[in-house]
Amino acid sequence: MKVLATYNLKGGVGKTSAAVNLAHLAARDGLPTLLWDLDPQGAATFTFRIKPRVKGGSKALVRRATPLSRAIKATDFDRLDLVPADLSYRHMDLHLDARKKPVRQLRRLLAPFAGEYDVVVLDCPPSISLVSESVMDAADLLLVPLIPTPLSLRTFGQLTDFLAGFDGRAPRVLGFFSMVDRRKRLHNEAMAASTSLAGGGVRIASTSIPALSIIERMAVLRSPVTASAPRSAAAHCYEALWAEVRMHASIREDGPQ
């Protein structure tokens, strides 16, 4: 089982769009996939038309009073299941902190599903918190969408510095440019300058996701764009990104290696 996590301290950069589309593509490729919407906003949950509710909330999940298996809902797509968001996730930090080894908790919650799912995708809230650290400990690959601006790249650098000193199992990192507008010189310059960010376990994907209205319309159609418009430019970009993710996370056609 490989755990992917979409993460960025900044909000509105395309984390959920990436999580939703990559999870759909994994399932489409025959890999049993679980998407966990950890963001109390519940955008991924909304996209899949699932009610944002977990019995007992975050506290029950973290304390194992509600088994994670009971929270799982099937989406409308074969082999793709979802753990819904819940408003109580806004307190998940507190619930994790009440446990021993709080940073390890998400990994432990997911471990029993190794025989059931080939891929887990964690859609993370935009924060730096115990939840984020627990995600980083659980993830094999951290996917970081970056809007190509100097401030965004600066934040990315802060993230990689943080991971360098991380007291946990640090994941590999794959940054990718998101909401790219090639008409903007600033975006082109930032993308050109990004090569210096790679090194060690950090890579920048060669695929970028353009700023396309069809991606924003996912919230209207309530479906991954790779399902609702598979021949669109946006879908092709996510397909290319998925191919890179598979390579970096060592996910082959016959499952993770």
Add this chain to the structure above:
Amino acid sequence: MSARAPGLLVERGCVDDTVLATALGAGGFTVRTAATRPEPLRRSWLDTFDWRLHRAGLELEQVEMNGETSFELRSIDGPELSVPAAEPIDWPAQADALPAGLLRDRVAAVTGIRALITTARFEGSRRTVRVLDDEDKTVAWLHVDTAAGEGSRAALVTVSRLRGYDVEADRACTLLAAVDGVTAATASSYEHSLAAAGKDFDDIHHARPGDAVTADMPASAAIAAVLRTFLTTVEANLPGVLADVDTEFLHDLRVAVRRARTTVKLAGDILPGASSAPLGAPPSAVDRLARDLKWLGDATTPTRDLDVYLLGLPGLAERLRAARPEDLDAFHAQLAGYRAEAFAALSADLRSPRVAGVVATWRAVSSLEPSEASPSETALEFGAARLRRAHRRVIRLGSTITPFTPAGQLHALRKRCKELRYLIEIFESIEPPRTRKRVLPVLKGLQECLGEFQDSEVQAAAIRSFAGAMTAGTARPPTLLAMGELAGQLDRDQQRARARFAGIFAAFEKATRDVHWYSKARNGHR
């Protein structure tokens, strides 16, 4: 993993989309048909001849719909597995014909060496309807299956659950069951299709011979009933043998023949007309049956022996130390060639008119009903006497065996042990449980030791014979060396079994020394 295990089934009724929408709308649901017209559907349920999957609580199905094929595995207490396949598989076949993955692994762990056969079929069309909540989320699927030729009337409506939406699926079931003209089914799609083919899960051909025997029934009727059980097993397995579906059909057929032979030998004298005929007179039916069973057993031996060698070869190859397992590939090919020849001869024998004659004689001999039988001796009295005799023969022969006794005596003892074992099985329904509990473990241990002793000798001799028969073209030195190593290991296995014999027999003798076979028979009641 998305779960689509069948839920409540609804039987024959008129369930067009208007009816569904009205019924489910009362629960706050809407419906949407997944495709514009019904899709052609073929469902084939798969299991081994002896229902291994069903007995393990599993249901395996090949689904062909709209040009696509998938396999679905359901269990009583676990999630459903569904895997796509490139194309339908022609059954029967082994589990390794299934697409690689978790589903195949689960199935193969249960089916072992038995092939999967089609146990039930459904051909028709399917209309799939989505049940939606107020978010337009699918919370259940309805599969409306119509058998070919049934027009527009629905045959079966299956409510298929999605993970996490059990409450919604249950509510949909309840709403549908309340629709006029719709009734809740008590059987699954599988059971429904089995019933349509005149089968059910009780149709398992492994009736125990002792099931037909009661203490007070006439002994002759008991023996006839036991022989009928074995005949049923032979007739049930014969088609599978002829089609060469898997090795167990022949094995089970031979076991039934062997036990019938033993029954006739040890107890056939109680049957009507079994007395020895005068010299020159035609043989009695019982004598004819004994002769026929011997013929049938002998006819099946070469093929079964080769099956055993082929099945056991991988295990033997793993024991090689000096040679490599792949050095035996030529030997494997040789055995496979011999097996093909032996099976061709067996097939010809089994398709010959003689088999019909054997079956007719067998049926005639075993047709005696309790009401027609002489009441002179009950099954209990008869069984006790024969068991005492068989036990004495084992003890008498086994006590004479020393480290210097020729191997043939141990082989003869093995036969006596088998006879005792078969009699115990025939009369198991009327034996005291404490007797079985006392005798069977030590008897099994003795049989295993004698079996290893004889089988090792036979296999070693066979390997030497095969090596001699290999032509110069196929007799590569590595192959012959590997076969020699195997023969040497088997010789050592035989010697080890011989060394263990004395202690094992002593334990058997001690444990069964004062066994009373049906001691209450002496008092004339049970």
